[in-house]
Amino acid sequence: MLQLTKRTEYGLLALVHLAEREGAVVSVREICERYPLPRRTVAEVLKELQHAGLVDSTRGSNGGYTLARTPELLTLGDVVSALEGAPPLTTCESPIVLKGGGCEVQPMCPIKSPIHRVRERLWQMLEHTTLRSLVSKTAHVPLGAPGAVESN
């Protein structure tokens, strides 16, 4: 399904919050007080982002995460790539799996090449969308609004 995973959304939200608090060490708890997200899963995602080198972690009592680069150098593509792998878009062209022998149609596939082209474009779009552009557009939203949601 042509859709981003929830994990990716969580990651983006977390990164946006990290960017807003530029430089500060931010705990998962704080992120989940800002947005009504499952704490544990967000932690999972942050861990993956740290593995991918997008954020740095500080352990201990006042620990948390910080951006590893400036928001200008952090793209949507980086996040997607870190959390979902490069977008294959088709079953073949996937650098990861290729299990089960791959697609039988491949040698005669007429749609492989055109779809590959679409994939490249999509990827370019993602890589040209920086975290900065996500933050700036919402820097003026009211922060104090009590959402009053109950999930976790």
Next chain:
Amino acid sequence: MLQLTKRTEYGLLALVHLAEREGAVVSVREICERYPLPRRTVAEVLKELQHAGLVDSTRGSNGGYTLARTPELLTLGDVVSALEGAPPLTTCESPIVLKGGGCEVQPMCPIKSPIHRVRERLWQMLEHTTLRSLVSKTAHVPLGAPGAVESN
């Protein structure tokens, strides 16, 4: 996962074949002799495409499917839309589901708007890719190549 479903690929392959045999009534059997695909599932897909008005069906002994429009007017977007619904890209912005009450973050979501923008772009790409462009690029491939695949 940012990926097209196999059903969509099957649909595209079928449509390409229909386009190649312009106007002719083509049976599912013939498509599956051309490409090594699970016959039954392709039939399922064709049925969906017919429901969406992309192909016409003819019943009976010499029955099969034909394109409902010319390849120039049939876009990748039409196919994806028919088989997967419009690409939501995010959990919200999905015109179909919205079950479970939708996303709790929505009222304060900083990434909704930018991602929506990406989605629009993607959608435009898909809608500007016609079936014709898929066919023409492979009109010269050798058709008699015996792939020698065993599935189905």
Next chain:
DNA sequence: GCAAACCGCACTCAAAAGGTGCGGATTCAA
């Protein structure tokens, strides 16, 4: 009448996504 094709529903099976349990290590601060 028979065979070939589409029609329609519902059902199973497998994979992916989403989320959690639990114990451990690290740091800070009282």
Next chain:
DNA sequence: TTGAATCCGCACCTTTTGAGTGCGGTTTGC
């Protein structure tokens, strides 16, 4: 020193989605 807060790592479970099939029916041409 003690304890609370935080990240760490692995494995596990549950829900959702995707892929494919069973089976009987209807339509059409020979």
